[in-house]
Amino acid sequence: MLAFLLRRVGVMLLTALALSFIVFCLTNLAPNLEKLARTEGSVRMSDEAVASWIENNGHGGSMVMRYGQWLGVVPGWVRTDDKGVTRGRCLAEGADPASAPRFCGILQGDWGTSTVFREPVIDTISDKLASTGWLMLWVMLVMVPVSLIIGVLSGMREGSRTDRVLSTFSIATTATPEYVSGVILVVLFASATTGISPILAEWGWIEGRTLFLGTATSAMDQITFWNFALPVMTIALYGIGYIARMTRASMTEVMTQQYIRTARLKGVSFSQVILKHALRNALIAPFTVIMLQFPWLLNGVVIVETLFNYKGFGWTLVQAAGNNDIQLLLACSVVAVFVVLVTQLISDIGYVFLNPRIRLS
Amino acid sequence: MTDWDPSKPILEIENLSISFFTRLREIPAVMDFSCTVMPGEAMGLVGESGCGKSTVALAVMRDLGKNGRITGGSIRFKGRDLTQMNDDELRQIRGSEIAMIYQEPMASLNPAMRIGDQLAEVPIIHQNMARDAALKLARQIVADVRLPDPDRILRAYPHQLSGGQQQRIVIAMALMAKPALLILDEPTTALDVTVEAGIVDLVKDLGTKYGTSMLFISHNLGLILDVCDRLCVMYSGEAVETGNVREVFDQMRHPYTQALFRSIPLPGADKNSHPLIAIPGNFPLPHERPPGCNFGPRCDYFRDGLCNAADIPMDAVPGHDRHATRCLRWTDIDWDAPAKLGRVTEKLPRGRLVLRMDDLRKYYEVSSGAFGGGAAKVVKANESLSFEAHENETLAIVGESGCGKSTFAKVLMGLETATSGQIMLFDENVQDTPIQARNTDTVSKLQMVFQNPFDTLNPSMTVGRQIIRALEIFQKGTSDAEREAMMLTLLDMVKLPRAFAERMPRQLSGGQKQRVGIARAFAGGAKVVVADEPVSALDVSVQAAVTDLLMDIQRENHTTLLFISHDLSIVRYLSDRVMVMYLGHVVELGTTDQVFSPPYHPYTEALLSAVPIADTRVKKRRIVLEGDIPSAMNPPPGCPFQTRCRWKSQVPGNLCETVLPPVQVLAGGHQIKCHLSSDELARMEPVITIAAE
Ligand SMILES: Nc1ncnc2c1ncn2[C@@H]1O[C@H](COP(=O)(O)OP(=O)(O)O)[C@@H](O)[C@H]1O
Ligand code: SF4
Numbered sequence A: 001m002l003a004f005l006l007r008r009v010g011v012m013l014l015t016a017l018a019l020s021f022i023v024f025c026l027t028n029l030a031p032n033l034e035k036l037a038r039t040e041g042s043v044r045m046s047d048e049a050v051a052s053w054i055e056n057n058g059h060g061g062s063m064v065m066r067y068g069q070w071l072g073v074v075p076g077w078v079r080t081d082d083k084g085v086t087r088g089r090c091l092a093e094g095a096d097p098a099s100a101p102r103f104c105g106i107l108q109g110d111w112g113t114s115t116v117f118r119e120p121v122i123d124t125i126s127d128k129l130a131s132t133g134w135l136m137l138w139v140m141l142v143m144v145p146v147s148l149i150i151g152v153l154s155g156m157r158e159g160s161r162t163d164r165v166l167s168t169f170s171i172a173t174t175a176t177p178e179y180v181s182g183v184i185l186v187v188l189f190a191s192a193t194t195g196i197s198p199i200l201a202e203w204g205w206i207e208g209r210t211l212f213l214g215t216a217t218s219a220m221d222q223i224t225f226w227n228f229a230l231p232v233m234t235i236a237l238y239g240i241g242y243i244a245r246m247t248r249a250s251m252t253e254v255m256t257q258q259y260i261r262t263a264r265l266k267g268v269s270f271s272q273v274i275l276k277h278a279l280r281n282a283l284i285a286p287f288t289v290i291m292l293q294f295p296w297l298l299n300g301v302v303i304v305e306t307l308f309n310y311k312g313f314g315w316t317l318v319q320a321a322g323n324n325d326i327q328l329l330l331a332c333s334v335v336a337v338f339v340v341l342v343t344q345l346i347s348d349i350g351y352v353f354l355n356p357r358i359r360l361s
Numbered sequence B: 001m002t003d004w005d006p007s008k009p010i011l012e013i014e015n016l017s018i019s020f021f022t023r024l025r026e027i028p029a030v031m032d033f034s035c036t037v038m039p040g041e042a043m044g045l046v047g048e049s050g051c052g053k054s055t056v057a058l059a060v061m062r063d064l065g066k067n068g069r070i071t072g073g074s075i076r077f078k079g080r081d082l083t084q085m086n087d088d089e090l091r092q093i094r095g096s097e098i099a100m101i102y103q104e105p106m107a108s109l110n111p112a113m114r115i116g117d118q119l120a121e122v123p124i125i126h127q128n129m130a131r132d133a134a135l136k137l138a139r140q141i142v143a144d145v146r147l148p149d150p151d152r153i154l155r156a157y158p159h160q161l162s163g164g165q166q167q168r169i170v171i172a173m174a175l176m177a178k179p180a181l182l183i184l185d186e187p188t189t190a191l192d193v194t195v196e197a198g199i200v201d202l203v204k205d206l207g208t209k210y211g212t213s214m215l216f217i218s219h220n221l222g223l224i225l226d227v228c229d230r231l232c233v234m235y236s237g238e239a240v241e242t243g244n245v246r247e248v249f250d251q252m253r254h255p256y257t258q259a260l261f262r263s264i265p266l267p268g269a270d271k272n273s274h275p276l277i278a279i280p281g282n283f284p285l286p287h288e289r290p291p292g293c294n295f296g297p298r299c300d301y302f303r304d305g306l307c308n309a310a311d312i313p314m315d316a317v318p319g320h321d322r323h324a325t326r327c328l329r330w331t332d333i334d335w336d337a338p339a340k341l342g343r344v345t346e347k348l349p350r351g352r353l354v355l356r357m358d359d360l361r362k363y364y365e366v367s368s369g370a371f372g373g374g375a376a377k378v379v380k381a382n383e384s385l386s387f388e389a390h391e392n393e394t395l396a397i398v399g400e401s402g403c404g405k406s407t408f409a410k411v412l413m414g415l416e417t418a419t420s421g422q423i424m425l426f427d428e429n430v431q432d433t434p435i436q437a438r439n440t441d442t443v444s445k446l447q448m449v450f451q452n453p454f455d456t457l458n459p460s461m462t463v464g465r466q467i468i469r470a471l472e473i474f475q476k477g478t479s480d481a482e483r484e485a486m487m488l489t490l491l492d493m494v495k496l497p498r499a500f501a502e503r504m505p506r507q508l509s510g511g512q513k514q515r516v517g518i519a520r521a522f523a524g525g526a527k528v529v530v531a532d533e534p535v536s537a538l539d540v541s542v543q544a545a546v547t548d549l550l551m552d553i554q555r556e557n558h559t560t561l562l563f564i565s566h567d568l569s570i571v572r573y574l575s576d577r578v579m580v581m582y583l584g585h586v587v588e589l590g591t592t593d594q595v596f597s598p599p600y601h602p603y604t605e606a607l608l609s610a611v612p613i614a615d616t617r618v619k620k621r622r623i624v625l626e627g628d629i630p631s632a633m634n635p636p637p638g639c640p641f642q643t644r645c646r647w648k649s650q651v652p653g654n655l656c657e658t659v660l661p662p663v664q665v666l667a668g669g670h671q672i673k674c675h676l677s678s679d680e681l682a683r684m685e686p687v688i689t690i691a692a693e
């Protein structure tokens, strides 16, 4: 088991390295750097000035060397300009070049400075990640049980009315992208002019003008049902349909297996057949799917956070991309890559645990 | 249940009819079926696949699925009608009063649950037993079904056990609540013969020990004779004959039963002087049954206007023990008349040498471990194989699963290359030539017939097209018209109507598909044909016809036939020489007579004893092998058979455990790979004796 883990972690790190290099190259393409030079320096810089700005700010040289610096395995650049001022990657403003560290990349914990938020990237990222963490947590808490229950209920009696109703629901929700379902939810529950809110307000059942809040900004200070339900539901709905369909497929297959008949013919009651015999076998496949669903959730997070103005990771990613904030964008990508890889690892390990047939001896 | 009288039947099925409802039509799977099982009795249910045996069993369990329905009749268990019970009542009976075991042991066990929990569940449900007590009981029953190391087994998951062990667990599970009735649906079909013999022994012993009544379903008449007191022969959804086993076997009163017995290779049958008699025609599909007698179209005694006039009732045979038959003419038929002999033929002389293997080895490297880790292991699939095969000869290769039969075939065909050794095929060394590199002539001269005719035919191409394709590949014929004509001749040769050229494979029955497979193999004028279990997937009545066909073609073309099989009865019937394999080794090689009579290799002896024979005159010495076949990945040192050999103690020292035995060549070129001295071998007694009539 340990060897397997080590091997998997090794592969994962290599993948992370390769992917982050690709992202580094893409974010550090020449047009991006020119744009950066113009925003940091002056919009009306001449082409030569731009070139020298890029050169002087450590964005020159080969891509591999720059990637090495960012990573922290190649010494950071140091340059003394005509005025005798020494500046460098690892030098804070006005610091003494002699005492500065030679390496300063993400391995040393130095993720650079965000040009949008004017603060170290690491602070921005950890802050926003925490906000998104809460969102994800609630999405998971809603999505996993609901989707599994729907999947199991529809799969245990294939073709029954329950199955048909639940399957229709699942297909409808997976077929609706977040930007559509988000808007529909807002229109239905969080608009003062449409949906059910005006009616409820008229009857005096709600105090405010809308039932749910249309933005989740306040949830960053305190999460309440009223400000968080809609963003959570928007992301969860999409996943629910998908996972429920996987669970249903897996459950219907398990229900036709001989060992289910064995259990039935042992005199086990239907509910026990489901709970003791079918469930564990039926959950092996969806478990993997749930874990692989994480990357998709990130996708949903970008849309939902923007839609509900919730300042989390996805919102930050949009800001970084929109404002050509190279360091922040890089950091976001690396974090995303890690989330994906770690969930894959967890899914593999969990699969081994759920499925005794491939348990490692 | 208290008012049930133990002298009354345990199970009484009366005029039971069952249909499956599909979108297209109603399929009457079982009609007017009656049978009675007394306490302590074992009732056999025999018939070809699709005749409704499993459907009857599932109807007793009331588990016919969504589309199956009992359309008439009653099933009384201890006097109570099961067809009238609701789910709760059924649940109380299932598992505690009636238990069922079916064919695939692996599939019947929950892969994600420990064996102990699966066993303990039964008393926990039915007797409200505490988990500890239930596990203790499980441990005891596991020991009862003669599994070693019960504690380890209780903690194991199903995949950690072998097929034979799994089937014992399934039996143990059925016995947990000491049921009054045990239904076994082909419980050993998926197992090897020596393992099967162990299971059958166990089932019989447990039946006596616990007084359990049994409904034993099988397509194998020999097994029924072994296990059952009474039997019921089914044909196309109906019971056609029922009675006690001895009476039905020796004094059958239904033409189908008679035909069935004449189509299976019993001792005494011989391909030249006593050929098998196949049942003509095919089994009718449930919705295409003929009017009147279902067996009519295939019956030798059919009389128009009588047999096809009306439904035929069961008729009791007076003077016999509850013996009845569904035939109108049974009193007119002379049951003692000997069978019309089929075409008696001369044995062909042995021709020139066409194939020789010399010290052939084939090793596979496999990696163990779930994620491709672990040290690479070597599986010795074939070890020092040496033999010769001649023109006109049938060489049978016998052995149980994993003994290396199929690997041997693959190496010979060139689908794999040998690790070392030589293969001489028509004076040409082919051991290192994969099939792509062999010339068309060699390929067309060496062909194969496979076990599963379903897998080897292209489902989207007509039969005629597939045979023409084969002709093209073998570069036979110069024009399309010529090939077309050759194709039709081939269809004639395998006795298929020419109209079948236009059919798709799915429109053919199993036997017909196998005929197409044979036609294809012989399309290039094959001289050596490797037949890998060509008839095992077919029903007995069809087996005879396909075997006969192979023999006929062989006679005409002077083919060398390498017949791979695990079924010793058929091997005895058709082969000239036999090679017995165990764990990659050839343990015995000789003429059919040499191999089937003493001296035997100890493994052959056990194998012969394990084969069920459907003949009441046959007396067998029972030799039950302990344990399972060792894994080829981890073979025992010394003699490959030493872990299960009962003769081992006769060999001095620990020779058997340490030294691979040499090949002893006895009189007549009979080879045995064993340490036993020639005296010891000479003292061996025959396993099978036929009592004088
Ligand atoms: N679920 C089903 N739906 C439709 N037809 C079925 C079903 N199960 C069995 N049958 C049909 O019932 C007949 C009897 O089948 P079965 O009892 O399985 O035969 P056996 O066990 O003797 O091989 C066959 O013709 C089969 O095709
Ligand atoms: S009833 Fe007629 S056709 Fe049917 S088995 Fe008897 S003799 Fe043959």
Ligand code: SF4
Binding pocket: B601, B602, B603, B639, B640, B641, B642, B643, B645, B646, B647, B648, B651, B656, B661, B673, B674, B675, B676
């Ligand atoms: S060599 Fe020994 S163990 Fe092997 S078959 Fe002969 S007697 Fe048995």
Ligand SMILES: [Mg+2]
Binding pocket: B050, B053, B054, B055, B185, B186
């Ligand atoms: Mg069956």
